[in-house]
Amino acid sequence: MWIGCVQLSEVRNYRTLSWRPAPRLNVVSGPNAQGKTNLLEALGLIITGRSFRTSRLAEIPCWGTEATALAGDLVRGETQRTVRRTLNRLEDGTWQNTGEAAPEWARAIAFGWQDLEIVNGGPVARRNFIDGFAGRLYPNHIATLLRFRQILARRNRLLQQRAHDAAQSAKLQPWNEQLATVGMELLGRRRKAVAALQTELARVYAALSGARTKVEIRYRTALGEATEPAALLAALEHRQREEMRRGLTLVGPHRDDLAIELDGVDARAFGSRGQQRLVALALRLAEVLPVTEAAGTAPVLLLDDALSELDATVRGHVLREVQSAEQVFLTTPDTPAVEGAAIFHVSGGSVTAI
Template identity: 70%
Template sequence: MKIGCVQLSEVRSYRALTLHPAPLLNILVGPNAQGKTNLLEALGLLVTGRSFRTPRISEVPRWGAETAAITGELMRTEAGVESRRVVRRVVTHAGDGSWQATGDGAPEWARAIAFGWQDVEIVNGAPGTRRGFVDGFAGRLYPTHLATLVRYRQILARRNRVLQMHRHDAGLAGRLEPWSEQLATTGVELIARRRKAVAALQTELARVWGSLAAPRSKVEVRYRGALGEADEPAAFVAALARAHREEVRRGQTLVGPHRDDLSIEIDGVDARTFGSRGQQRMVALALRLAEVLPVTEAAGTAPVLLLDDALSELDPRARELILREIGAAEQVFLTTPEPLAEAGAAVFHVNGGGVTAG
């Protein structure tokens, strides 16, 4: 898929902007703090309805503005036939003073994959960041995944409440039982999708890493969960039963996808502990690039890539290899503080809330 003409109104540092991106590589170049990431964020919001930068949508409208709007054309070609949709996303004050994002016209095939400097935390950060990564990816593959995740969290919160409020009651086990069953049914669904997602990711990751890193170097990503290979709700319930005493002591649910993690290894050693900073950044970028093919297959069209400062801190050879790898993608937006000569790319200069082509 591709983004056609886009208009921003009162978004972040942009008062009003019209952009005509090219169908393949778009390089957004400009000094620091000029609005490059702001523009990528807006493009992501157009496609997905969310900001990849913040869960707080109230940060998106320009300071002092009452409403922010992003309007743009999304296109895809299927069997030689092009379809176009105009999508409009608006962030505005709700009646109660909170901010709300609304949107219409978003086609179900619209997908964007964003990479930013914070993604290095997928490799070297806490387990929650890796869970967030795998859930985001699984959500791009299986659109119901995020709704299942929300349901799981609701059940988990209720089960935790029962554990906290009735931990000393004789009837605790009976009270917990229905919640344990619901948690198990929803939990195994989540785990199964995450495992499928990780398997698809690993296949592509091996290929991407092969073209980015030293020959014979290997990266492996694996799903790590308390249930091991088991995929039945009964196994989940049994694991909860085994953890019962500890759960009562701590007043919280200790088994389930909310505690699982990914292991990421470079040449057999933990990338989190032993990877160099450059390697960790490279793995994080390779993970995002490895999403592209599975997402393309799931959505029926290639996602838009939003790569924020993806080349910084990397050596010249790594940069060259990455440029070659993204050359195989469809539409890409790549920000950079330094000019970058890349044949065939459209260049946009971002400066003080304005963008000029050329």
């Protein structure tokens, strides 16, 4: 798929913008603080309904404005759908996102600075990464995740209540069962997502780095290879006394992690900064093929500052790799010479073709 004509009104530092990107590679260049990342964020918002940069809607409207509008033509083969979204300020000062839902085939994959955390941050960043990817593959994954979080919060609240051991056990029982069922569903999809990523990750990392370094990703859980809810239920029961003492659920997918290794050693502990950035980028690019197969069309790639901190050879490899994707937006503070790319210059919230 690709995004055709884009219209923005009062979005971040864009007062008004009407822009026609190219269906393939778009290089978005310009000095710092001119609106390159804001533009990618707006494209992501049109396609997916969410910002890849913030969960706070109030940050997106231009300061001082009351209403914000975004629209874009989403094209897939012969089909074209115009998606319009508005953010409106309610009386209580909060913002509401209204507008039509994007077509079910619309997908965007974003890469940005925050993605370095997938490799060198804590487990939360890796769980969010795999859940985001699984959500692009299996549309009901996010609903399962939200359901799981609700159950977990209820169970934790119960664990924090001071009560007689026996009484508390009885109250916990139905929550244990729900947590085990929904938890195993979540875990199963995450494992499938990791498996879908592995082959592509190895290929993409080799293509980007030009080296023979082997990269591997594995799902890490205290439940080993278990696939049945009974295994999680048994683990919960086994640790229940400790959980009651600490007021916290100690086993389940909310404690899991991903192992990311380069030639058998932990990329987080031993990878160089450039290697870590490249692994993070390779993880996003490795999503492309599985997401294309799941959605029936290629996702739009929003690559924010994907070339920085990489040496000239690796940059060349990245540019070659993204040429084979469908529509790509690549921001950069300088203007690289890229064959066949449409080049745009961003300055103070306006975009001009070069």
